[in-house]
Every structure is written in C-alpha cells, then in structure tokens.
Amino acid sequence: MDSLITAAARALAAGDPLGALDRIALRDDAPALALRGIAMAQLGDFDRAKFLLRYAARSFGPKEAVARARCVVAEAEIALAARDLGWPAKALDAARATLEEHGDLANAAHARYLDVRRLLLIGRLDEAERRLAGLDPTPFPPALRASHELVMAGIAMRRLQAKAAHAALTRADRAARQAGIPGLTAEVESASLLLDAPVARLIARGEARPVRLEAVEALLATNALVVDACRHVVRDPHRLVSLTTRPVLFKLARALAEAWPGDVSRDRLVAQAFGAKQADDSHRARLRVEIGRLRASLRGLAGVNATKQGFLLAPRRGSEVMLLARTVEEPHTAVLAFLADGESWSSSALALALGASQRSVQRALDALAAAGKIQPLGRGRARRWMTPPLPGFATALLLPPPLPGD
Numbered sequence: 001m002d003s004l005i006t007a008a009a010r011a012l013a014a015g016d017p018l019g020a021l022d023r024i025a026l027r028d029d030a031p032a033l034a035l036r037g038i039a040m041a042q043l044g045d046f047d048r049a050k051f052l053l054r055y056a057a058r059s060f061g062p063k064e065a066v067a068r069a070r071c072v073v074a075e076a077e078i079a080l081a082a083r084d085l086g087w088p089a090k091a092l093d094a095a096r097a098t099l100e101e102h103g104d105l106a107n108a109a110h111a112r113y114l115d116v117r118r119l120l121l122i123g124r125l126d127e128a129e130r131r132l133a134g135l136d137p138t139p140f141p142p143a144l145r146a147s148h149e150l151v152m153a154g155i156a157m158r159r160l161q162a163k164a165a166h167a168a169l170t171r172a173d174r175a176a177r178q179a180g181i182p183g184l185t186a187e188v189e190s191a192s193l194l195l196d197a198p199v200a201r202l203i204a205r206g207e208a209r210p211v212r213l214e215a216v217e218a219l220l221a222t223n224a225l226v227v228d229a230c231r232h233v234v235r236d237p238h239r240l241v242s243l244t245t246r247p248v249l250f251k252l253a254r255a256l257a258e259a260w261p262g263d264v265s266r267d268r269l270v271a272q273a274f275g276a277k278q279a280d281d282s283h284r285a286r287l288r289v290e291i292g293r294l295r296a297s298l299r300g301l302a303g304v305n306a307t308k309q310g311f312l313l314a315p316r317r318g319s320e321v322m323l324l325a326r327t328v329e330e331p332h333t334a335v336l337a338f339l340a341d342g343e344s345w346s347s348s349a350l351a352l353a354l355g356a357s358q359r360s361v362q363r364a365l366d367a368l369a370a371a372g373k374i375q376p377l378g379r380g381r382a383r384r385w386m387t388p389p390l391p392g393f394a395t396a397l398l399l400p401p402p403l404p405g406d
Helices: 003-013 017-024 030-042 046-059 065-081 089-101 105-121 125-132 142-158 162-179 182-196 213-220 247-259 266-274 281-297 333-339 347-354 358-370
Strands: 200-204 207-211 225-228 233-236 239-242 302-306 310-315 321-325 375-377 384-386
Touching (some): 003 030, 017 030, 030 046, 046 065, 065 105, 105 125, 125 142, 142 162, 142 182, 200 213, 213 321, 225 247, 247 266, 247 310, 247 321, 333 347, 333 358
Parallel strands (some): 225 321
Antiparallel strands (some): 200 207, 225 233, 302 310, 375 384
C-alpha cells in the first residue's frame, strides 16, 4: 500500500475525514475509492459514501476478498448510522466470516458489534447478548474496546441495570479517550447523558415526580407492586404479568394504580377503558367482564376488589402500589421516542424497531407532521423523518421491545 493510502487510512482512524480527502480526493483506484467512501460517511453524506464503497468493492480484484469484505462492513456501518435497519444482515455475516478466515480479527469484531447494535435498536436483547458472548475486547484497539462497552451499556440500560450501565460507560469513556477520536468520545458522552436524565414519572399516592434509570432499578428491587405504563406490565419482585397485547386490561390496571389507595368509580373506569362519555348498561356489563379478566391476569399479584362506588386494587403482599409512566404522554409517544435521538428514520425502520405495521407507523408520522412535531426529508421511498432532541422527553429505553401494532 502506498504512503498516501496509508496516511489517509490513519487520518480516518483518527476521525479526520478532511485530512484523508486531502490525500486521495483525486484518485479513483479501489483503495482510494473505499477510503473516500468512509470519509464521506464521516462527513454525513451517506448516499455518496454508499456509492463509493460499492464502486470500490467492484473494483477490487478476485483475490482481494478481505478488501471487499471491509467495504461491506463499512457499508453496514453507514446503514446503521442512517437507520436503514432492513440492510441485509446476511451480507454482514458473510463479510465477518471472510475477515475471520483471513485473520483480520479487529474488523471481524467490528462487524459483530455492528450486528449487535442493530439488534439492540430493534429491541432483540437476548439475541444481542448471545452474539456478544465470547467476545473478549481486551486485545482490540481502544476504539473497538469503546464500541464493546457502548454495546454493553446499551443492553444494561434496556435491562434497567443502571449500575452496570454506569460501569460500562466509564470503561467506554476511558477507551474512547485513549483512541483520541472526537466522534467516539461524543457518542460516549451522549449515552452517559441518558443515565442522568429522567426516563419516567413515578406516581404514588397521587403525587408524581420524575425519576432516572437508577431510581427505576431501585424501585423494581423493592416489594412494591409496580404498574409500568412504559412497558405495559404489572410486576412485583417475584412475578411479572405483561398486558402489552391487552390494552383494555392495562387501562383498567393503570386507572386503579393511579387512584391507589383509593378506589375508582365505575363510570370513570368505563370512560378510561372504553372511551365512553356516558356509561350505560352495556358498558357496565362489559366492565364487569373486563374486571373479571383483569382479576384472572393479576392472580397472585393483586386483587381487584369491588367497592360501593367502583373497584380497588389490592396488592397481595400488602405493599405499596406505584405507577411508572412516561415523562411525556401524548398520542404516538413511542414513535417520538425513537425520533428523539436526532437521527433520520424511514417509516420501515421505525416499523421494524417498534414491532408495528408500517401502515400504522405511517399514520402516526403523518399525524405528528401535521402537528408540527416532526419533519420529512426527501420524497417517496427515500423519505426520512426526524426531529431535534426534545429536552425532558421520554427516551426509547423503557419502551417494550417490540410494541404491538396500534
């Protein structure tokens, strides 16, 4: 490899795309095309970057399998940055296998981390942990060690393990500073801000207060009965009942938790669960049926006792009842939570991340755009949606993976 290519590669590794382009901008040989593609990706021109990398991959000779595999890995990283979650994972897996076969273990590990980060975005935590198992970051360069710790922190956050996330981010910060790459350091700092920001509201005995992730972790370790309106579950330290696919039952559970230790009138339950402005006999009959279903679902966790006015939630172990709600609650909050990362998302990527149909996501996007809360970029199949980060807005950390279609 000639000196200009080597110097450009070192500039890119240090996060200096302009320095790299100064050396290779006018060259069109395969190595220069690949490095130009990576430089354009670092500068944010993803479309040009993908074109250059694909051109480079075709330009490498039949004996340059490692170079072609590296181009595939670079394109996969661009797809992740552009939130193109439908990018073919099999191509990345084949490139990783090629790199491992030829002894390029660092780039093979980078490919694995990209795959895990994609799984993390779409909420497949168990699979992400399995893919990460057995990877020892110790022998890798500092940048890869930082990537490893960022992935570990991301999994810990979504598992509501704040202490483990703090420890991983501390290690990530140390490795990022050793790497000396400003963009990587900024990514670690951005992840750290999530741990210091409120992720939910805790409502107990009629009072609400914002809580950070570590407070949520501490709450779930107590004997409290927690009705989690972020993930649509009811839990105590011994048992968890998911009501994600039973929205009416969850609305009833939430109303009862919000009023605890008081009861909730039948008319109010009808209004909250069924949206009826005025309860009639058919609504009351349906309420009795749904309350019976809720009792059966929560058996062992809590009772739902009838009172003179309505119904009362009664935890089995005599503990407190806590309601965990999103920091901001409005229609299509789940879509906004993903867009709040400041990246541009396609409707198909959002549908994949949310576990919802693309049609329902598109309706949500249209409604949010009409309200002026998000804006589209591009047209047709190339259209993306984005919004600047919203101060104090709910993050995606406490969203159920995946959400049902609405």
